[in-house]
Amino acid sequence: MSAPGTDEIVVEHLTKQYKKLRAVDDLSFKVRSGRVTGFLGPNGAGKTTTLRMLLGLVTPTAGTATFGSRKYTDLSDPVREVGAVLEASSAHRGRTGRNHLRMICRAAGLPDTRSDEVLEMVGLTPAANRKFKGYSLGMRQRLGIAAAMLGDPKVLILDEPANGLDPEGIRWMRDLLKALASQGRTVLVSSHLLGEMQLLADDVVIVAAGKLIRQGPVDEVLGDLSGGVQVRVRTPQAEELTAALSELNATVTPGADGSLVVHGVEAAAIGHAAFTARVELHELSTERGDLEQVFLQLTAGKAGIR
Structure with a gap:
């Protein structure tokens, strides 16, 4: 070395x-x-x-x-x-x-x-x-x-x-x-x-x-600790898009704000799947994990008073 x-x-x-x-x-x-x-x-x-x-x-x-x-x-x-x-x-x-x-x-x-x-x-x-x-x-x-x-x-x-x-x-x-x-x-x-x-x-x-x-x-x-990069999607055809993405082995979770949160597939692949399935998209954005959430996850119960 x-x-x-x-x-x-x-x-x-x-x-x-x-x-x-x-x-x-x-x-x-x-x-x-x-x-x-x-x-x-x-x-x-x-x-x-x-x-x-x-x-x-x-x-x-x-x-x-x-x-x-x-x-x-x-x-x-x-x-x-x-x-x-x-x-x-x-x-x-x-x-x-x-x-x-x-x-x-x-x-x-x-x-x-x-x-x-x-x-x-x-x-x-x-x-x-x-x-x-x-x-x-x-x-x-x-x-x-x-x-x-x-x-x-x-x-x-x-x-x-x-x-x-x-x-x-x-x-x-x-x-x-x-x-x-x-x-x-x-x-x-x-x-x-x-x-x-x-x-x-x-x-x-x-x-x-x-x-x-x-x-x-x-x-x-x-x-590693936030489940990797996720893609947020908004569409009036959520069921159709979810079905199309299931063929790509993507994990699709409904968001609290009405969006879909997709793991396991990049934004470009989602856009292509939507185009092929003739699904209208209103939003397609890649989101990074949140350092604050990761920090709290890693340090939970480990804080000390000095």
């Missing part, structure tokens, strides 16, 4: 014990570059503890959390390799957003001009000279991402980055993270917004009570 890339996140048999509480329990997963990975779990699942161990802020009881084969504390230039936001940005209340970033630049050996570049990236240029005490929670989230991107890192780790953002801000966040992943970066995002994660993530890692429950590409996880 080839060695993992330096920008690939690798968690292997990670465990964290706090006296009688096991916050993370023999957890293993990988986060690939060029993709957005959603890190999901109920409250108390161990997500934040895992991220803190990955960033060297908490010492594991056992196992490793690395970037490729290197711990965060072993990175030669972490600012340029890993960017992270574990909570809304904090700064001196009387300091402007621009000056806050410039302070970080100087500490990291980066040019002051980089602060203006990341302010533009996160849409804070108009507020660059406003004092931090006047920033909303959403603006603080943007400033935190700006700080994480100062070193132009290959890896970005975000814990609940959409907190405080309005719908427009959430869409902006989604577009930004997708764009960063498309550049080949590794993006790991922890979030409770399951509907948003279904739109954003390429892969998911689902944990509960400190243990891995499921991981894989979003479409694969949804397909």
Whole structure:
């Protein structure tokens, strides 16, 4: 097996014990570059503890959390390799957003001009000279991402980055993270917004009570656990269409709204069968599984209070 890339996140048999509480329990997963990975779990699942161990802020009881084969504390230039936001940005209340970033630049050996570049990236240029005490929670989230991107890192780790953002801000966040992943970066995002994660993530890692429950590409996880892709059909000739689809071994279930829900046959085949049987169609749409339903199914009875 080839060695993992330096920008690939690798968690292997990670465990964290706090006296009688096991916050993370023999957890293993990988986060690939060029993709957005959603890190999901109920409250108390161990997500934040895992991220803190990955960033060297908490010492594991056992196992490793690395970037490729290197711990965060072993990175030669972490600012340029890993960017992270574990909570809304904090700064001196009387300091402007621009000056806050410039302070970080100087500490990291980066040019002051980089602060203006990341302010533009996160849409804070108009507020660059406003004092931090006047920033909303959403603006603080943007400033935190700006700080994480100062070193132009290959890896970005975000814990609940959409907190405080309005719908427009959430869409902006989604577009930004997708764009960063498309550049080949590794993006790991922890979030409770399951509907948003279904739109954003390429892969998911689902944990509960400190243990891995499921991981894989979003479409694969949804397909395996929601009965696969389904097609919704509306027609005034439901009986005729159902009879035609039975010859294709399709499963047809009446929907509560008067539609038909079809499994086992793709939309194109349904359309052809309707055409052949001279059945009028008013709707023919393919529907993916729902990440929230899958999440609740996987984590039922496994949530913990930490």
